[in-house]
Amino acid sequence: xxxxxxxxxxxxxxxxxxxxxxxxxxxxxxxxxxxxxxxxxxxxxxxxxxxxxxxxxxxxxxxxxxxxxxxxxxxxxxxxxxxxxxxxxxxxxxxxxxxxxxxxxxxxxxxxxxxxxxxxxxxxxxxxxxxxxxxxxxxxxxxxxxxxxxxxxxxxxxxxxxxxxxxxxxxxxxxxxxxxxxxxxxxxxxxxxxxxxxxxxxxxxxxxxxxxxxxxxxxxxxxxxxxxxxxxxxxxxxxxxxxxxxxxxxxxxxxxxxxxxxxxxxxxxxxxxxxxxxxxxxxxxxxxxxxx
Amino acid sequence: xxxxxxxxxxxxxxxxxxxxxxxxxxxxxxxxxxxxxxxxxxxxxxxxxxxxxxxxxxxxxxxxxxxxxxxxxxxxxxxxxxxxxxxxxxxxxxxxxxxxxxxxxxxxxxxxxxxxxxxxxxxxxxxxxxxxxxxxxxxxxxxxxxxxxxxxxxxxxxxxxxxxxxxxxxxxxxxxxxxxxxxxxxxxxxxxxxxxxxxxxxxxxxxxxxxxxxxxxxxxxxxxxxxxxxxxxxxxxxxxxxxxxxxxxxxxxxxxxxxxxxxxxxxxxxxxxxxxx
Numbered sequence: 357x358x359x360x361x362x363x364x365x366x367x368x369x370x371x372x373x374x375x376x377x378x379x380x381x382x383x384x385x386x387x388x389x390x391x392x393x394x395x396x397x398x399x400x401x402x403x404x405x406x407x408x409x410x411x412x413x414x415x416x417x418x419x420x421x422x423x424x425x426x427x428x429x430x431x432x433x434x435x436x437x438x439x440x441x442x443x444x445x446x447x448x449x450x451x452x453x454x455x456x457x458x459x460x461x462x463x464x465x466x467x468x469x470x471x472x473x474x475x476x477x478x479x480x481x482x483x484x485x486x487x488x489x490x491x492x493x494x495x496x497x498x499x500x501x502x503x504x505x506x507x508x509x510x511x512x513x514x515x516x517x518x519x520x521x522x523x524x525x526x527x528x529x530x531x532x533x534x535x536x537x538x539x540x541x542x543x544x545x546x547x548x549x550x551x552x553x554x555x556x557x558x559x560x561x562x563x564x565x566x567x568x569x570x571x572x573x574x575x576x577x578x579x580x581x582x583x584x585x586x587x588x589x590x591x592x593x594x595x596x597x598x599x600x601x602x603x604x605x606x607x608x609x610x611x612x613x614x615x616x617x618x619x620x621x622x623x624x625x626x627x628x629x630x631x632x633x634x635x636x637x638x639x640x641x642x643x644x645x646x647x648x
Numbered sequence: 649x650x651x652x653x654x655x656x657x658x659x660x661x662x663x664x665x666x667x668x669x670x671x672x673x674x675x676x677x678x679x680x681x682x683x684x685x686x687x688x689x690x691x692x693x694x695x696x697x698x699x700x701x702x703x704x705x706x707x708x709x710x711x712x713x714x715x716x717x718x719x720x721x722x723x724x725x726x727x728x729x730x731x732x733x734x735x736x737x738x739x740x741x742x743x744x745x746x747x748x749x750x751x752x753x754x755x756x757x758x759x760x761x762x763x764x765x766x767x768x769x770x771x772x773x774x775x776x777x778x779x780x781x782x783x784x785x786x787x788x789x790x791x792x793x794x795x796x797x798x799x800x801x802x803x804x805x806x807x808x809x810x811x812x813x814x815x816x817x818x819x820x821x822x823x824x825x826x827x828x829x830x831x832x833x834x835x836x837x838x839x840x841x842x843x844x845x846x847x848x849x850x851x852x853x854x855x856x857x858x859x860x861x862x863x864x865x866x867x868x869x870x871x872x873x874x875x876x877x878x879x880x881x882x883x884x885x886x887x888x889x890x891x892x893x894x895x896x897x898x899x900x901x902x903x904x905x906x907x908x909x910x911x912x913x914x915x916x917x918x919x920x921x922x923x924x925x
Contacts, residue, residue, distance in 0.1 A: 410736040411683040418844075452910075464682035465855030466910075469903045471686070472848025476899035479770045479845070483893050496769070571690075572747070575740040582733045619751050625744025632737050 377611055385503040386567075389511055390606040393564045394576060396515040398602030399522060400560040401577035402595055403553065405585060407533040410578055411464055412449050415471040416558045417573035419445040420565035422478030424495050429481045435510065438562040445470055446558035450551040496571045503567065514563045518556050529553060530591070572621040576602060579628035586635040601631060649887055657781035658773045658840075658883055658894070664788035665837045666849060666879040666898075670872030671795045672833045673854035675826060678864075679806050683732065684721055684827065685850050687739035688834040691717045693843040694746030695835065696768040701753040706768070710835035717742065718831030722824040771842030771895035773883070780839070787836050791829055792872075802826060803864050841895045848899035849875055852906040859909045878902040 367373055378384055404413045419441045427437025452466030522529070532539040532546045540546045564573045584597035609624030649655055676685045692714050699709025717738070724734055750765055767775070776784065795802075805812040805819040813819045837846040853874035857867045882898030889897075 405733055408732050410732045411686065414683075414686065414736065462677070462855060462858060464680055465677045465851045465858075465906070468682040468686060468847050468851030469855060469906050472845055472852065472899045473903035475844045476848065476896035476903075479842075479893055480896045483896075484891055571743050572740065574736060575744065578733060578736040578740065582737055619747045622744045622748035622751070625741045629737060629741035629744075 373611075373615075377614060382501055382503065383610075383614060385505060385508055386501070386610055387607065388508045389503045389567050390610050391603055392508065392511045392515045393567050394580075394602035394606040395599050396518050396560050397564045397573070397576040398580045398598040399519060399595065400557055401602075402581040402584070402598045403522065403529060403533065404557060404577060405581040406530075407553070409554075409557070410574075411467050412554060413557055413561065413577050414574045415449065415467050415474075416442055416446055416554070417561040417565055417577070418471055418570055419474045419558070420562050420573070421495060421570040422474045422481060423562065424565075424570075425478045425481035425485065429485045434566070435562075438566060439559060441474065442558035442562035442565075443555060445474060446554040447551070450554045496569050507566065511563050511566075514559060518560050518563075521552070521556050525549060525552060568624060569621050572625055575621075575625040575628045576606065579625075579632050580605060583628075583632045583635045586632070586639050605631060649884070653778065654774050654776070655883075655887060657776045657778055659880070661776050661781040661784040661788075661840055662773055662879045662883055662898070663876055664785035664792075665840050666875040667872045668788040668791040668795075668833050669837055669846065669849040670853050670857075670875030671792050671868065672830055673850035673875070674857060674868050674871040675795070675802060675806065675854075676830060676850055677854040677858060678803075679826075681827075681830070682847070682851050683735055684718075685830055685834070686847050687721065687735045688714050688718055688827075688831050689838070689843050689846050689850075690739055691742050691831075692834050692838040693768050694742050694749065696838065696843075697746050697749040697753060697764065700764050701749045706764075707835070707839070710838055711832060713742075714831035714835040715828050716831075718827040719824060722827040767842075768838060769842050769844045770893065771838070771840050771845060773840040773894050776839070784836060784839060787832070791833055791836065794829060798822065798825065799868060841898060845895045845899045848902045849878070852899075852902035853878065856906045856909040859906075859913045874905055875902065878905060 367376075378387070401413070404410060420438050423437035423439070423441030424434050425437075426432075426441065427434045430437075448470050449467050452463070452470070528539070528544045529549050531542075532544050532549050536546055561573050561577070564576060568576060580598045580602035583601055584594045587597060588594045605624060605627045608627045609620055612618075612623040612627075613620035650659075673685075676682055692710050695709040695711070695713025696706040697709075698713065699706045702709075721735055721738070724731075753764065801812070801817050802822055804815075805817050805822050809819050833850070834843075834846065837849065841849055854867075854871045856874055857871035860870060861867050878901035879898050881901045883894055885901075886892045886894035886897040
């Protein structure tokens with residue numbers, strides 16, 4: 357009997373599957389944390405995709421790596437490192453690529469340099485720390501087995517803050533993202549909004565990285581939003597779809613990782629990629645039918 | 649320092665790789681394709697791990713993965729609006745595949761996966777054999793030669809694609825060829841600098857060169873020069889400080905140079921504006 361409960365297997369009965377999925381506390385925590393993270397990353401990512409700041413988003417998500425290793429080295433709590441490093445890099449990126457005075461290439465060169473420098477710092481911290489290489493994989497690729505109830509609570513607080521911030525600045529941010537010159541002419545503080553948004557992105561990413569791993573946050577940020585924006589151009593509907601897709605992708609990834617013993621990051625990114633491809637193919641087919 | 653063979657190998661490979669990265673990186677920044685470069689460097693990780701899981705030489709996996717993805721990214725629409733997102737989604741999936749292959753590989757070879765993963769992600773320039781170093785130098789030289797050969801039309805196509813196309817320059821083919829070269833550079837540099845850090849050697853020297861001069865030919869000479877100087881400085885420093893990984897030192901020097909040139913050029917701009925006023 358014990359062998360059966362330690363080796364869960366997928367059955368045709370979804371209720372039975374759900375019971376198996378939730379029979380351990382660690383899995384319940386993982387599902388709770390995954391849901392919170394998926395909602396937050398989905399909404400923040402929606403704005404990121406709209407603003408074409410995927411590169412900044414990816415760079416910020418990688419900054420969780422030096423954050424975590426630096427905190428490890430100094431003996432600080434990991435969360436402090438995550439949020440500190442991601443927040444600081446958001447400020448540097450925001451200051452580096454300022455406005456239209458520089459060509460776009462220069463702006464992304466700043467982002468790239470920040471990314472490489474941050475990762476180099478992370479590697480130095482890792483080699484100074486005597487645990488040498490043990491554990492770097494779970495930092496980079498995520499580990500959903502060790503999530504505690506306290507972490508879920510912290511994630512929820514951060515998600516509420518990030519979503520609350522976006523609810524407050526949502527309208528001007530949307531305006532500034534869609535048509536920057538007009539927004540600027542109308543007196544919208546475009547620059548300050550960009551700073552604030554990057555900071556929110558950094559915080560969201562720092563929270564997400566603790567669950568999905570540094571390298572795979574990006575899938576949860578970009579894929580649900582991009583898929584939803586393929587399917588509809590109505591703002592409210594597309595935001596709602598983003599959240600639903602994000603949560604569905606996370607649950608599917610976690611369940612697959614639970615039943616089939618491969619890394620959760622692999623499943624989450626694969627499901628996300630499949631959803632996006634399906635949406636694009638579906639949209640192309642619909643357009644062809646409408647055109648014919 | 650040069651009495652030891654591994655140091656000589658590192659300098660040979662490092663110099664050649666920095667030269668190629670600087671040249672290619674100049675165009676990467678000019679064409680605003682840093683994000684594509686970022687994606688290709690990460691894809692290199694998946695290529696190496698997949699090759700290891702399949703039991704072939706990691707270099708085959710590196711080059712196959714990066715060049716294939718480079719051509720795919722280029723083929724999916726160079727200037728289409730979805731570019732950014734397409735790159736982001738495809739490479740996050742490919743990274744996910746890399747994790748899968750790493751898990752596959754580690755279940756086959758207890759313990760080897762951590763070392764392989766770390767070496768691919770962060771590079772191991774002091775671990776190159778004499779043969780590795782000569783091969784790396786040869787490939788880097790070929791890449792640099794091709795870039796030099798197509799530099800003129802590529803500059804034209806980058807700065808004004810419309811006029812270049814009207815004048816009969818094959819803009820799209822050049823773009824694809826350049827992305828393939830970028831992929832090859834990423835694969836090549838991964839062995840030395842690591843998939844996660846080589847973006848510093850691509851973007852930072854080129855960004856610094858473009859801050860310092862607006863002339864493309866001076867910039868094309870300056871970017872590889874800065875990259876090579878940073879590599880030499882990084883190799884020396886990490887030889888003297890044993891705890892400092894060489895790839896981190898090189899990247900730190902490159903980014904430091906970029907920061908310095910940015911501050912200097914901003915200062916100069918402020919001075920000029922003041923004297924003009």
